Amino acid sequence: TGTPKEEIKRIADQFAFTGELVSCGPCGSGHINETYMLRYRIGEMGSIKVILQKINREIFQKPEELMENIAGVTGHLKKKVLQKSGDPEREVLNLIPTKEGKAFLTDENGECWRAYIFITDAVSYDLAEKPEDFYESAVAFGKFQEMLADYPAETLHETIKDFHDTKKRFQTLKNAIEKDSCHRAASVKEEIAFALQHEYLANVFGELLAKGEVPLRVTHNDTKLNNVMIDLETGKGICVVDLDTVMPGLAMNDFGDSIRFGASTALEDEKDLSKVSCDMELYEIYVKGFLESCGDKLSAKEIEMLPMGAKVMTYECGIRFLTDYLEGDHYFKIDREEHNLDRCRTQFKLVADIEQKWDTMQTIVKKYQK
Numbered sequence: 625t626g627t628p629k630e631e632i633k634r635i636a637d638q639f640a641f642t643g644e645l646v647s648c649g650p651c652g653s654g655h656i657n658e659t660y661m662l663r664y665r666i667g668e669m670g671s672i673k674v675i676l677q678k679i680n681r682e683i684f685q686k687p688e689e690l691m692e693n694i695a696g697v698t699g700h701l702k703k704k705v706l707q708k709s710g711d712p713e714r715e716v717l718n719l720i721p722t723k724e725g726k727a728f729l730t731d732e733n734g735e736c737w738r739a740y741i742f743i744t745d746a747v748s749y750d751l752a753e754k755p756e757d758f759y760e761s762a763v764a765f766g767k768f769q770e771m772l773a774d775y776p777a778e779t780l781h782e783t784i785k786d787f788h789d790t791k792k793r794f795q796t797l798k799n800a801i802e803k804d805s806c807h808r809a810a811s812v813k814e815e816i817a818f819a820l821q822h823e824y825l826a827n828v829f830g831e832l833l834a835k836g837e838v839p840l841r842v843t844h845n846d847t848k849l850n851n852v853m854i855d856l857e858t859g860k861g862i863c864v865v866d867l868d869t870v871m872p873g874l875a876m877n878d879f880g881d882s883i884r885f886g887a888s889t890a891l892e893d894e895k896d897l898s899k900v901s902c903d904m905e906l907y908e909i910y911v912k913g914f915l916e917s918c919g920d921k922l923s924a925k926e927i928e929m930l931p932m933g934a935k936v937m938t939y940e941c942g943i944r945f946l947t948d949y950l951e952g953d954h955y956f957k958i959d960r961e962e963h964n965l966d967r968c969r970t971q972f973k974l975v976a977d978i979e980q981k982w983d984t985m986q987t988i989v990k991k992y993q994k
């Protein structure tokens with residue numbers, strides 16, 4: 625990735641690392657930040673590894689707010705891990721401050737950098753090699769929710785404004801249809817009809833929240849498999865990473881986005897829609913892991929609404945792809961013509977499939993409800 629070694633060394637020098645730098649290289653396969661692993665020798669005896677990360681400033685315009693969120697949440701998680709006699713250096717991200725005692729560094733180009741203790745003897749997977757990996761991610765995100773259940777979610781900053789405001793996303797779609805700036809609307813009548821027919825999905829959670837029927841929670845908002853560190857020896861999920869999008873939100877949305885992506889039988893841009901469905905075995909595995917680790921902290925209403933979370937997140941994603949297609953593909957990177965339309969179609973196919981499997985999905989949730 626992008627930054628020359630010499631510059632990384634100069635940046636690293638301004639953090640409160642101890643020891644002598646012995647190696648440095650790119651780490652992981654994240655798509656948002658630039659992530660490096662650095663190793664320091666300490667005395668004759670041992671070494672310590674650290675993570676140095678350049679924050680993506682195109683996506684995150686207010687790094688101080690984002691870092692405030694991360695400092696607050698990781699501080700809270702650390703207390704919980706210690707209470708349970710867990711390993712505070714492996715089960716939670718630990719920020720390493722700059723030499724000046726700041727949570728992050730702004731360099732002379734205006735780029736922002738932060739550092740974490742490296743989580744040792746663990747990996748993150750881009751794709752599940754086996755269903756157990758998906759289960760472990762469910763347990764890890766469930767524990768994350770469990771440990772943060774008593775955190776004041778409303779004190780967190782919204783690092784991406786209106787991220788899961790599905791109602792706003794729907795309005796944006798309607799504007800795009802009306803404007804039809806690329807003259808594509810006529811060619812996607814079916815997709816537009818599907819989106820409009822399902823408008824209730826854009827409102828259901830906003831209404832529940834407004835009526836006080838579900839609480840605001842600390843949500844992760846990027847509940848992908850590769851944001852969970854898996855212990856190399858035990859295969860267990862030990863720590864959730866990638867906290868840039870931690871925000872106030874709804875538990876059902878974090879759950880739902882995991883299902884949308886992780887329980888789908890096909891890639892997000894599969895052209896052959898007959899391959900696209902929501903796998904009920906994977907769904908059940910995730911429900912099991914998630915509810916086992918945080919079921920007693922969620923309200924009955926939240927648990928009942930978990931399948932709705934899967935439907936709403938999938939629908940939201942579908943209307944975002946459709947909007948971008950209508951507006952001329954400005955937001956999502958495309959590799960081919962109609963790429964966004966293909967993505968929209970897989971999401972709507974999944975929504976339809978979830979509707980077909982609705983009773984099963986609810987029965988499965990009840991099965992694991994404590």
Ligand code: ADP
Nearest residue numbers: 652654655656657659740741742743748850866
């Ligand atoms: P992005 O937003 O770009 O996905 P992440 O914070 O997820 O950035 O970091 C990218 C990858 O780097 C992760 O998927 C993980 O494999 C690895 N990683 C991040 N933080 C740590 C850490 N503290 N210890 C070990 N590996 C880490």
Ligand code: MG
Nearest residue numbers: 654850851866
């Ligand atoms: Mg990541």
Ligand code: MG
Nearest residue numbers: 656846866868
């Ligand atoms: Mg990220």
